[in-house]
Amino acid sequence: MEVKTAVSELKLLLGDRVSTSDADRFHHGNSETWFAAAPPDAVVWPENTAEVAEIIKICAAHLVPVIGFGAGTSLEGHTSAIHGGVSVNFSRMNKVLRVNDQDLTVQVQPGITREELNQELRATGLMFPVDPGANASIGGMASTRASGTTAVRYGTMRDNILAMEVVLADGRVIRTGTGAAKSASGYDLTALFCGAEGTLGLITELTLRLHGQPEAVGAAVCAFPDMQSAVNAVIMTVQCAIPMARIEFLDALAVEAVNKDADMGLPVQPHLLVEFHGSDAAVAEQAERFGEVIADFGASGFDWSAQAEDRSRLWAMRHRAYYACLGLRPGKTAVVTDVCVPVSRLAEAVIAARALIDAAGLVAPILGHVGDGNFHAILLIDPDNGEELTRAKSVSHQMVEHALSMGGTATGEHGIGQGKMDLLRQEHGEAVQVMQAMKQALDPQNIMNPGKIFS
Numbered sequence: 227m228e229v230k231t232a233v234s235e236l237k238l239l240l241g242d243r244v245s246t247s248d249a250d251r252f253h254h255g256n257s258e259t260w261f262a263a264a265p266p267d268a269v270v271w272p273e274n275t276a277e278v279a280e281i282i283k284i285c286a287a288h289l290v291p292v293i294g295f296g297a298g299t300s301l302e303g304h305t306s307a308i309h310g311g312v313s314v315n316f317s318r319m320n321k322v323l324r325v326n327d328q329d330l331t332v333q334v335q336p337g338i339t340r341e342e343l344n345q346e347l348r349a350t351g352l353m354f355p356v357d358p359g360a361n362a363s364i365g366g367m368a369s370t371r372a373s374g375t376t377a378v379r380y381g382t383m384r385d386n387i388l389a390m391e392v393v394l395a396d397g398r399v400i401r402t403g404t405g406a407a408k409s410a411s412g413y414d415l416t417a418l419f420c421g422a423e424g425t426l427g428l429i430t431e432l433t434l435r436l437h438g439q440p441e442a443v444g445a446a447v448c449a450f451p452d453m454q455s456a457v458n459a460v461i462m463t464v465q466c467a468i469p470m471a472r473i474e475f476l477d478a479l480a481v482e483a484v485n486k487d488a489d490m491g492l493p494v495q496p497h498l499l500v501e502f503h504g505s506d507a508a509v510a511e512q513a514e515r516f517g518e519v520i521a522d523f524g525a526s527g528f529d530w531s532a533q534a535e536d537r538s539r540l541w542a543m544r545h546r547a548y549y550a551c552l553g554l555r556p557g558k559t560a561v562v563t564d565v566c567v568p569v570s571r572l573a574e575a576v577i578a579a580r581a582l583i584d585a586a587g588l589v590a591p592i593l594g595h596v597g598d599g600n601f602h603a604i605l606l607i608d609p610d611n612g613e614e615l616t617r618a619k620s621v622s623h624q625m626v627e628h629a630l631s632m633g634g635t636a637t638g639e640h641g642i643g644q645g646k647m648d649l650l651r652q653e654h655g656e657a658v659q660v661m662q663a664m665k666q667a668l669d670p671q672n673i674m675n676p677g678k679i680f681s
Contacts, residue, residue: 228288229267229310235284236270236312243271243318254295254313257303258548260559260609260618261644266293266307273318275391275399275430282428283397285312286673292395293675294424296363297339300370301562302643304423308677314428316365322346323431330436331388331405336365336429352436355380358639359545365429370641371421375472375544378464378597379503380437382639384420391431392419395669405433418664423641424675426668440503443471444513445537446530448520449495453477453580453592456496457573459523460596464569468515472501473597474544477580480551480591480604487550488543493527499544501537502530548604551591555606561615561645563622565629566600566638578628579603586617600638623649642679650679 237244245251246268255265267290272278285292291311298305307313316337323333327350334343341361343354358367358374366372368390373382380386389403402415419426450456460473476484476497484490498520502512513530520528531537543550552560567575576592583590583603594601603625605618626636626649636642636649651658662680665672 227290227310229290232284232288232290232312233268236268236281239280239284240270240272240277243273245269254293254298254305254315255307256298257306258299259301259303260561260607260615261303261306264306264308266313267310269295269313269315271315271318275393278314278393278428278430279397279399281312281314282393282395286396286671289671289673291673291676292428294365294369294428296337296366296369297361299358299360299362300366300643301640302637302645304370304641304643304675304678306644308644311673316363319430320363325350325352326405327352329405330438331433332436333431333433334364335431336368337363339363340367347436351439353439354386354434355437356383356386359548364432364434368420368429368432369422369424371639373595373598373600373639375474375541375595377595377600378473379469379471384417386435387416387420387432388435389433390416390419390429392427392429394427395671395674399430403433421641423643423678425665425679426674428674440471442504442506442509442532443537444502444509444530444532445500445540446513446516446528447492447497447499447540448525448528449493449497450520450526451495451524453496454573454577455523455525456498457576457596459498459520459525461569461572462519462523463516464597466515466519468512468519469504470500470512470516470597471503472499473595474499475576475592475594475596475601476547477592479554479589480547480593483550483554483591484543484547487546487553488539490543498525499540501541506532547593551593551604552606554589554591555608558606559609561605561607561618561622562602562640563605563625563645564594564600564602564638564640565625565634565636566598567629567632567634569599571632571634572596572599572601575629575632575634576601579625582621582624586621588614588618588621590618590621595638598638599634627652644678647679647681
C-alpha cells in the first residue's frame with residue numbers, strides 16, 4: 227500500500243479538497259457507538275461522478291482502501307477506516323438532479339440528506355418517506371439498506387430505490403435499474419448494491435420512488451400497564467390491517483430518558499407513538515379503530531391530534547431518543563443492536579431481550595419501529611470497562627440468536643458493519659460464500675471498505 231503516493235496524486239486531482247488534518251481524519255474515523263476510532267489516512271470531497279471514478283482508480287493503483295462517507299450516522303462502525311485508506315465524503319454531491327412528478331420519482335446525488343430532499347420536494351406535493359430517525363444521507367441510507375419509523379406503511383430503502391449509478395473498484399461507472407416502475411431484465415444489481423455497505427462500489431446517483439404528501443396527518447401517544455400489553459397491541463393493530471404510517475415503541479426506561487431530555491412528562495410506563503396518514507375522514511377513522519384495538523390491552527392517555535406542532539414535538543423527541551438514552555449514563559457509550567422478527571413473534575422477542583438485559587445487570591432501554599417487527603436495545607456501557615463491554619456484546623449476540631430461532635434476522639436496518647460479521651454466517655450459512663464470491667469478482671483487491679460485512 228502506497229498511501230503517500232496516492233495522497234499526492236489525489237491532491238493533484240482535487241487540490242484543497244484533500245485533507246490529512248488530524249481533525250478531519252478523526253471525524254471520519256469515529257463512530258456513534260462503542261467502536262474505537264479508526265481514522266483514514268486522508269479525506270477527499272468529490273463534486274461529481276468523474277472525480278469519484280478517478281479517486282478510486284488512483285487508490286486501486288496503489289492498493290489503498292476506499293471508504294464512503296455520508297453523514298456519519300451509522301451505528302455498526304461502517305465508516306471507520308480500520309485498515310487506513312481514503313475516506314470519500316459525499317457532502318458536496320448533494321443535489322436534486324431531476325424531479326419527475328408525473329412518474330413519482332426523483333434523481334438525486336448521494337450526499338443529500340433525507341431532510342434536505344424533503345425540503346426540496348415541499349412545493350411539489352411529494353415526499354420521500356423513509357425515515358431512520360437520524361438526518362442521514364440518501365447514499366448512506368441506500369448503502370445500509372436503511373428503514374425506520376415509516377417502514378410499516380411505505381417500506382424500506384430497498385422498496386424505494388429504482389436505479390443507481392455506481393463506481394466500481396476499478397473505476398468503471400455502471401448504471402443499475404431504470405426509471406420504469408418494474409423490470410424483469412437481467413440480475414437485480416440495484417438490490418445488490420443496496421445494503422452492500424460500500425464494499426462493492428460507491429453510489430454516485432440514485433433514482434427514488436416518491437409518494438404524495440398526505441392530505442391530513444394525525445399523531446398520538448398512549449401508555450400501557452406493561453411491555454407485553456403494548457407489544458401485543460402492536461401485533462393486533464397490524465393483524466387488523468389498520469394502515470398505520472408509524473408505530474413506535476418505547477419501554478419504561480426509554481420513556482424515563484426522553485422525559486429527562488425533552489421534558490415530555492409522560493408516565494414512566496411502556497408507550498406507543500403512532501401516526502396516521504390520509505384524508506381528514508380516513509385519519510379520523512384510523513385513529514378511532516386504533517383506539518378501539520388498544521383499549522383491549524389496557525391503554526391509557528390515548529388522544530390523537532392533527533396539529534402540526536404536536537406532531538413535530540412528538541417526533542423530534544423520538545428522533546432524539548438515542549441521545550436521550552445516552553443521557554441515562556452521562557459520558558458513556560452504547561452497544562446498539564437491532565433485530566427484526568415476524569410480527570407474530572414480536573412480544574416474545576422483546577420480553578426475551580429484556581430478560582437477557584436484566585440478567586446481565588445492564589442499563590439498556592428498548593425501543594423501535596415495532597410495526598414491522600424491528601426493535602433496538604441500547605446497551606449503555608463504560609468504554610473503559612472491558613468486562614461490561616463483553617457482557618453487552620454477549621447480550622446482543624443472544625438477542626440475535628433468539629431472533630434467528632424465530633425466523634427473524636440479525637439486523638433489520640443497522641446492517642452488519644464491523645459488529646455482526648460473526649452472526650452473518652449464522653443467519654445465512656453457505657450463502658455467505660456466494661456473497662464472498664460476488665465481493666471477490668467485483669473487488670478482487672479488497673479495497674472497497676475492507677473489514678466490513680466479512681472479516
